[in-house]
């Protein structure tokens with residue numbers, strides 16, 4: 288029996304479409320009869336969860352993301368109640384994502400009464416002009432109202448997403464975004480740099496102005512400094528939390544512990560600790576198809592691939608890769624795989640002396656570090 292499996296559920300619907308988004312999601316307005324669609328979606332997800340959990344005796348974490356789970360409206364009730372019936376245990380962490388325009392009182396009440404432990408709110412910015420430039424729905428007043436609800440229903444148990452580098456955002460706006468959000472005392476903040484998806488309207492516009500890219504980095508660094516000054520620890524490249532409030536679910540991804548994905552475009556990875564090999568299943572990114580049946584792409588993962596992925600994911604976190612799990616799966620300590628890179632980065636003061644992890648400052652150079660890690664492994 289598989290003992291431990293986390294669950295990720297991808298809700299493939301949003302109220303609109305943001306200019307920078309590359310997640311799989313369809314605006315609800317493009318379906319006729321969305322009420323029926325969302326009901327059928329919930330039935331399909333629950334059927335998949337039921338069959339996935341047949342061989343599982345413990346679900347440590349569950350994350351309902353997307354897309355925008357809060358657009359499920361009344362259908363969130365059967366989804367959460369159904370999960371409650373199917374799960375073999377009460378998860379240690381149960382997160383639901385929401386966007387302010389659909390995170391009303393009923394949404395929070397429904398989460399609260401169905402054992403959700405954590406809500407993640409997509410704020411991104413509180414500057415109206417920047418919101419409009421990337422088609423974020425809802426206005427600043429509605430975002431503030433949803434933050435207020437989050438604080439009331441999930442005190443010290445909600446997370447906020449912010450983006451650095453949006454059009455029209457400058458240092459004063461970045462500062463104001465962080466300060467306004469922190470006034471609601473979230474337990475956790477994810478601060479992302481704006482990522483421009485090639486070929487999008489937004490990308491073409493931003494690339495016209497070469498200075499934008501330096502600006503994105505500067506704004507992110509400013510946001511990071513403000514969060515750290517306020518007592519939030521950067522425990523991963525884009526994630527900050529108060530002590531003890533790190534996302535357990537995401538930590539499991541970074542440690543490459545097993546999880547299953549349900550819903551269009553969701554993927555899950557399961558690794559056999561005995562052989563160090565695994566399998567990745569990705570549900571086809573097609574919401575209409577999903578309502579009829581679940582079709583998945585299958586990828587077999589050999590040991591070398593998983594060693595690289597484990598290092599790639601593990602070094603993102605301030606704790607570094609899970610060394611005991613790595614040793615168990617691959618029968619090699621990390622230190623013997625990349626001794627040269629570790630020594631060089633220790634000399635620069637960017638790698639911990641007593642742990643297999645980058646220092647806080649070293650994390651800022653993660654990409655360069657990983658390039659050297661892979662060169663050493665391949666060389």
Ligand code: SF4
Pocket residue numbers: 300301302303304305308309310312353354355386409
């Ligand atoms: S709300 Fe999130 S998932 Fe939906 S379009 Fe915007 S960025 Fe993408």
